[in-house]
Amino acid sequence: MEIIITPDYEAMSKMSAVVIAREVKRKHDLVLGLATGDTPIGTYRELAKLHKEEGLDFSKVTIFNLDEYLGLAPLNKNSYNYFMWENLFKHVNVSQHKIFVPQGNTDDPEEFSEWYEKQILNVGGIDLQVLGIGGDGHIGFNEPGSSFASRTRVKGLYEQTIKDNARFFDKEEDVPRFAITMGVGTIMDAKKILLIASGEGKADVCKEFIEGPVTSQITATALQLHSYAIVVLDEKAASKLERKEYYNWVRDNKHVVEKRIGR
Ligand code: F6R
Numbered sequence: 001m002e003i004i005i006t007p008d009y010e011a012m013s014k015m016s017a018v019v020i021a022r023e024v025k026r027k028h029d030l031v032l033g034l035a036t037g038d039t040p041i042g043t044y045r046e047l048a049k050l051h052k053e054e055g056l057d058f059s060k061v062t063i064f065n066l067d068e069y070l071g072l073a074p075l076n077k078n079s080y081n082y083f084m085w086e087n088l089f090k091h092v093n094v095s096q097h098k099i100f101v102p103q104g105n106t107d108d109p110e111e112f113s114e115w116y117e118k119q120i121l122n123v124g125g126i127d128l129q130v131l132g133i134g135g136d137g138h139i140g141f142n143e144p145g146s147s148f149a150s151r152t153r154v155k156g157l158y159e160q161t162i163k164d165n166a167r168f169f170d171k172e173e174d175v176p177r178f179a180i181t182m183g184v185g186t187i188m189d190a191k192k193i194l195l196i197a198s199g200e201g202k203a204d205v206c207k208e209f210i211e212g213p214v215t216s217q218i219t220a221t222a223l224q225l226h227s228y229a230i231v232v233l234d235e236k237a238a239s240k241l242e243r244k245e246y247y248n249w250v251r252d253n254k255h256v257v258e259k260r261i262g263r
Contacts, residue, residue: 001210001223001224001226001229001230001231002229002230002231002250002251003210003231003233003238003241003247003250003251004230004231004232004233004247004251005233005234005235005238005241005244005247005248005251006232006233006234006235007234007235008198008234008235008236009042009198009199009234010042011234012042012043012196012198012232012233012234013041013042013043013045013046014046015232016040016043016046016130016194016196016232017043017046017047017049017050019194019230019232020032020043020047020128020130020194021047021050021056023127023128023192024056024057024058024061025056027127028057028060028061029060029061029062030060030061030062030127030128031061031062031064031120031123031124031125031126031127031128032061032062032063032064032126032127032128032129032130033063033064033065033066033126033128033129033130033182033187033190034063034064034065034066034084034088034130035065035066035130035131035132035140036065036066036067036080036083036084036087036132037132039132039196039197039198040087040130040132040196041087043130043196044087044088044091045087047088047091047092048088048091048092051091051092051093052091056092057093058092058093058094058095059093059094059095060095060098061094061098062098062099062100062123063089063094063098063099063100064100064116064119064120064126064182065080065081065084065100065101065102066129066131066139066140066141066181066182066187067080067102067140067141067179067180067181067182068080068081068101068102068103068104068179068180069104069176069178069179070104070109070154070176070178070179070180071104071105071176071178072104072105072176073104073105074101074103074104074105076104078168078169078174079104080101080102080104081101081104084099084101100116100119102116102152102180102181103180104176104179104180106180109153109154109180110153110154112180113151113152113153113154113180114152116152116180116182117151117152117186120186125189125190125191126189126190126191127190127191127192128190128191128192128193128194129187129190129192129193129194130194130195130196131187131193131194131195131196131220132195132196132197133195133197133202133205133206133209133220134160134161134164134205135160135161135164135201135202135205136158136160136161136205136218137205137208137209137217137218137219137220137221138158138161138219138220139184139187139195139219139220139222139223140181140182140183140184140187141155141157141161141179141181142155142181142183142184142187142219143155143156143157143158143161143219144158144216144217144218144219145216145217146183146184146216146219147183147184147185147216148184148185148188148216148219148222148225149183149184149185150183150184150185150186151182151183151185151186152180152181152182152183152186153180153181153183154178154179154180154181155178155179155180155181156177156178157175157176157177157178157179162175162177184216184219184222187222188222188225188226191228192228192229192230193223193226193228193229193230194229194230194231194232195220195223195229195230195231195232196231196232196233197231197232197233197234197237198233198234198236198237199234199236199237200236200237200239202233202236202237203236203237203238203239203240204240205218205220206231206233206237206238206240206241207240207241207242208221209221209223209224210224210231210241211241211242211243
């Protein structure tokens with residue numbers, strides 16, 4: 001994993017938007033996997049800015065979102081579909097028929113999940129998957145114990161996730177107990193992965209998933225087994241990493257190697 005430590009949330013947002021924009025420019029019909037939550041709001045703001053000010057073109061990009069609460073209709077203000085429209089889709093020129101967000105109010109979540117996996121396959125798989133990380137180490141809603149081979153399916157939310165996400169709802173009891181989420185296996189099939197994290201509250205879990213042993217109890221540790229994963233953190237989220245100086249040294253010196261191999 002390439003670990004990039006940035007000074008603060010703003011810098012993390014800018015850096016992650018640059019990584020995404022680089023891929024969109026490299027491949028105009030990029031298949032982009034996206035996440036919701038507090039962490040990527042700044043990244044999406046930066047992408048909207050790049051679209052407005054520099055003409056970053058999303059017209060051929062296909063988007064697959066990671067997850068959605070089970071039972072919430074797409075227009076529900078707490079749905080991830082609504083979040084994505086508010087924070088990104090309505091600010092860029094992404095084409096509506098190229099947007100895929102799991103349908104929370106589907107009658108048949110199992111059939112829907114299979115259909116979702118097929119749609120990903122039909123477009124040749126995800127080129128770049130953007131992730132946040134939950135306090136319990138989840139990616140998507142792959143809670144502790146999720147198999148690394150799991151595919152899109154319904155998952156019961158872990159107590160800590162319900163507590164963490166209660167801030168978006170009037171009361172904790174309103175947080176849905178289930179979600180449709182891409183599996184760890186679905187995420188690991190992406191050609192490239194970008195995980196972003198910020199704030200002190202993520203420091204322990206970032207240390208565990210970057211420097212700890214690989215375990216399905218912290219599903220983000222699966223990224224240690226991916227061939228192309230970039231992690232962009234702010235200083236606070238990186239504060240408990242033991243090998244911080246090494247990651248910074250690599251970041252500052254990798255151009256030497258990249259030049260030699262002619263990238
Ligand atoms: C959201 C998602 C989750 C979040 C994670 C962090 O689509 O898949 O894994 O990325 O819960 O959420 P925040 O950014 O709100 O701390």
